[in-house]
Amino acid sequence: MPPTHADSNYKMTYDSLLKYLPAAQLNEYRIYGENEPQAEAIRYGKVIEQHTDLEEGLPVFDLIILGLGEDGHTASIFPHQMELLKDAHVCCVAQHPESGQIRVSLTGKTINRARKVAFLVTGEGKSGRIEEIFKAQGAWESYPATFIQPTHGELIWYMDKSAASKL
Numbered sequence: 001m002p003p004t005h006a007d008s009n010y011k012m013t014y015d016s017l018l019k020y021l022p023a024a025q026l027n028e029y030r031i032y033g034e035n036e037p038q039a040e041a042i043r044y045g046k047v048i049e050q051h052t053d054l055e056e057g058l059p060v061f062d063l064i065i066l067g068l069g070e071d072g073h074t075a076s077i078f079p080h081q082m083e084l085l086k087d088a089h090v091c092c093v094a095q096h097p098e099s100g101q102i103r104v105s106l107t108g109k110t111i112n113r114a115r116k117v118a119f120l121v122t123g124e125g126k127s128g129r130i131e132e133i134f135k136a137q138g139a140w141e142s143y144p145a146t147f148i149q150p151t152h153g154e155l156i157w158y159m160d161k162s163a164a165s166k167l
Helices: 009-016 037-051 079-085 124-135
Strands: 053-055 058-060 064-066 091-095 102-106 116-121 154-159
Touching: 037 091, 037 102, 079 091
Parallel strands: 064 116, 116 154
Antiparallel strands: 053 058, 091 102
16 A cells, blocks of 8 residues: 555654654655555565665564554554565565455564564554463464564563553
C-alpha cells in the first residue's frame, strides 16, 4: 500500500514521530509497500544490509521500535504466521488474517539481533495480551510479540496506564 494509505505503518510512524525530526538528522529507508511484496522484501533486505552494521554477515540495528496488536501480533507478524519469526531472511512477506492485506516486514531473527528493541503499547484493548505475555499465562505462546527477545541486546516495554492496567 502507498505510504499515504490510512493503514500504512509508515504513515502512522511518520505522522506520530518522523515528521517532528529535522530532515538533516533523518536516515529514512522506508519499505515501498506499493511494490510487489516478494520483490520488495528482497530489495529492502539489501538496503538494510547496505546501511546497518553487519555481524557474522547479518544486519544489526541499534534500535527497533515495535507496536503490539490486540491479537498479540507485532511487526506485521500475526499468530497464524509464527514461522516468520524464524525465517532466515532479513525481510519477509506477511498477510493480515482478516483483511488479507499483504505486508513486508523484518523477520523475527532480524529483530532479535537488534541492540535494543522497544515496544510502544497504548490502549486498554491490549491489556489482556500484555497480562498474558508478562505473566506467561493463557495463550501467551501463540503471540508473536512473546518471541521478541534480543539475543545480544535489550528489550524495553513502554506502556500507557491503560495497556498496563492488568499487570
